[in-house]
Amino acid sequence: MLKKLMLGVLGLVILVVGIILVRTFTYGGSPVGGRVDLPAAPDISAESAAQHLAEAIRFKTVTLSGGDPRPGQEGAWLALQDWLVETYPAAHAAMTRETVPGTLTLLYTWQGSDPSLKPLLLMAHQDVVPVNIGTEGDWTGAPFAGEIIDGYVYGRGAIDDKGNLIGLMEAAEGLAASGFQPKRTVMFMFGHDEEVLGSGAQAGIALLKSRGVEPEMALDEGFMVIDPSPITGKSMAFVGVSEKGYITLKLTVVAAGGHSSQPPRNSADVALARAIVALDENQMPADFSRPPVSELFLASGQDMPFMQRMALANLWLFQGAVESSMAKVPAGNAMIRTTTAPTMLSGSAKENVLPQRAMAMVNFRIHPNDTPESVMAHVKDVTKDIEGLEIEIGGDGISSPASPVSPTDNRAYAVLASVAAEVGNGAPVAPALVIGATDSRYAAAITQNIYRFAPALMSPEDLTGFHGTNERISVENMARLSKGYAQVILGMDGPDS
Ligand SMILES: [Zn+2]
Known part of the structure; x- marks a missing residue:
């Protein structure tokens, strides 16, 4: 019984390894898009x-x-x-x-x-x-x-x-x-x-x-x-x-303010900071199953080192690993998802005065997988437990989809x-x-x-x-x-x- 089970597992392992290898060796075999014979150009100095x-x-x-x-x-x-x-x-x-x-x-x-x-x-x-x-x-x-x-x-x-x-x-x-x-x-x-x-x-x-x-x-x-x-x-x-879209959201928390000698817990600044941390820890999702990123990977396949090629050819298994290695490099992260960048911050104008209003601008560069509306929905969802937070389109009110x-x-x-x-x-x-x-x-x-x-x-x-x-x-x-x-x-x- 045990021997049969072991053989079964072994067979499965061989099958999986076989699938991984076949997919790896055939990955990116032909170029993305057609090619033409180029005409001769005039001589230009x-x-x-x-x-x-x-x-x-x-x-x-x-x-x-x-x-x-x-x-x-x-x-x-x-x-x-x-x-x-x-x-x-x-x-x-x-x-x-x-x-x-x-x-x-x-x-x-x-x-x-x-x-x-x-x-x-x-x-x-x-x-x-x-x-x-x-x-x-x-x-x-x-x-x-x-x-x-x-x-x-x-x-x-x-x-x-x-x-x-x-x-x-x-x-x-x-x-x-x-x-x-x-x-x-x-x-x-x-x-x-x-x-x-x-x-x-x-x-x-x-x-x-x-x-x-x-x-x-x-x-x-x-x-x-x-x-x-x-x-x-x-x-x-x-x-x-394709090129990425653009939206800036303005996050505002309004509070009573007052003297900093007897501060409340969860002041406007603290609530705003929670919102920023929540956005940082909950990035917009990555998706490389669709062009242009899927085709970018496919076109690079043949020239990639074996391990990278194996991972890309087998996203069904290595999706998480590929995502985390791409996300480590800012340029790679920007390629696979809508990025989140808190930029401007303001709170109290004096060191011993609590803010009545704390404000942050967060700039998003929208991936073709997302829209200005889906970014707004994501931000609202991630910060829904933060009391007193208001979200509106900031900057000049300009937003553009990818x-x-x-x-x-x-x-x-x-x-x-x-x-x-x-x-x-x-x-x-x-x-x-x-x-x-x-x-x-x-x-x-x-x-x-x-x-x-x-x-x-x-x-x-x-x-x-x-x-x-x-x-x-x-x-x-x-x-x-x-x-x-x-x-x-x-x-x-x-x-x-
Ligand atoms: Zn230019």
């Missing part, structure tokens, strides 16, 4: 692209808060726009240029010969974030000098986002100069205030919508090829297929994945979730095919300059961007699918 970027960096198109630039402060934007006209004559001869009414956002249209094809919308932004006062001296090249040092263009905007804007214009110039005439209409939209509200892109998309424009694809900043990627330790390309997840089974994704694989020398291409916000979120009003990718190859070290000190991009990447964008335009210049 890396040196002149880099030189042009250096010049573009010298226009101080800095936005600090919503509504920037203020009336009378538009000079840098207008000068940059005049400079574009002078620098890219062939592109400007081929395209019409307009300014989105009431904004400094540019919209170019390169009319295609086949009006039945939906247009291609390529996006970048003209503005940059400020340089923190006192850090200018820490830069290798001064942030607005536009210097090229040891193969890198230094300056605010080199990566975000003038490098992409210049790459797009280099591609347009190279294609126009080579005599290319598109069948599919190509549009460029260069927002003027992405770093604050993105009101320019919002107005630009509304303008396109009013004209009945429905792009076959909208492409904006967001991801690139990263070598080594934090997921596999090897080169890997990421194409953003953007819809764009498909990976269409030609648009196949073209981007092919360009990305070439930039990454055959690196796997993974659909991914953009943790920040881009102008392209507004494009959801006119197309479901929104992607966030730039054909550049960067190291994690290169990316530290993003909004930070020593923002820079290599001359080599300026060649990749110019060529890659030209390949996207050429690769999309065929029938819809």
Whole structure:
């Protein structure tokens, strides 16, 4: 009897191990999305692209808060726009240029010969974030000098986002100069205030919508090829297929206040602290059973170390382990769930006075698995036992859901994945979730095919300059961007699918 039982258990163990191994070895065997043969792009000089970027960096198109630039402060934007006209004559001869009414956002249209094809919308932004006062001296090249040092263009905007804007214009110039005439209409939209509200892109998309424009694809900043990627330790390309939403909740506790010499238990501050701790200890749930995260894992599968691959291939068994290891790294945690970040706190204004009102702002970045409503419901549920707590939408009352997840089974994704694989020398291409916000979120009003990718190859070290000190991009990447964008335009210049 015992022997039979032992054999039964042994058989079961062998079966389970077998299933685990088979799933592990077959995991991520084929790429996510199709691939296309890439057309040859015109020759575009890396040196002149880099030189042009250096010049573009010298226009101080800095936005600090919503509504920037203020009336009378538009000079840098207008000068940059005049400079574009002078620098890219062939592109400007081929395209019409307009300014989105009431904004400094540019919209170019390169009319295609086949009006039945939906247009291609390529996006970048003209503005940059400020340089923190006192850090200018820490830069290798001064942030607005536009210097090229040891193969890198230094300056605010080199990566975000003038490098992409210049790459797009280099591609347009190279294609126009080579005599290319598109069948599919190509549009460029260069927002003027992405770093604050993105009101320019919002107005630009509304303008396109009013004209009945429905792009076959909208492409904006967001991801690139990263070598080594934090997921596999090897080169890997990421194409953003969704971006997170945003909501800030204001938590308030009102109490009697009074002198701190005879305090009650559970004052307003204490109740508020309980609420914050409750939110911290009860994070929004993670879910990797759906795209983009499920496809991100699948696309990385082949390049992962055995143990990681085994865990991802067998989430039925290792879900908890995968979740806790992802959650340990803030960037990993942000990828798998809606994040909870208490930011502003206020209570009493004096050390010996009890607060009559304690307030906290908690900022949530909403995962595609959640909605602003489900975040609110979660917060109410987790804090339901805390007396006197009121919850309302804080900040400017602005909340936005995560953007819809764009498909990976269409030609648009196949073209981007092919360009990305070439930039990454055959690196796997993974659909991914953009943790920040881009102008392209507004494009959801006119197309479901929104992607966030730039054909550049960067190291994690290169990316530290993003909004930070020593923002820079290599001359080599300026060649990749110019060529890659030209390949996207050429690769999309065929029938819809
Ligand atoms: Zn940007």
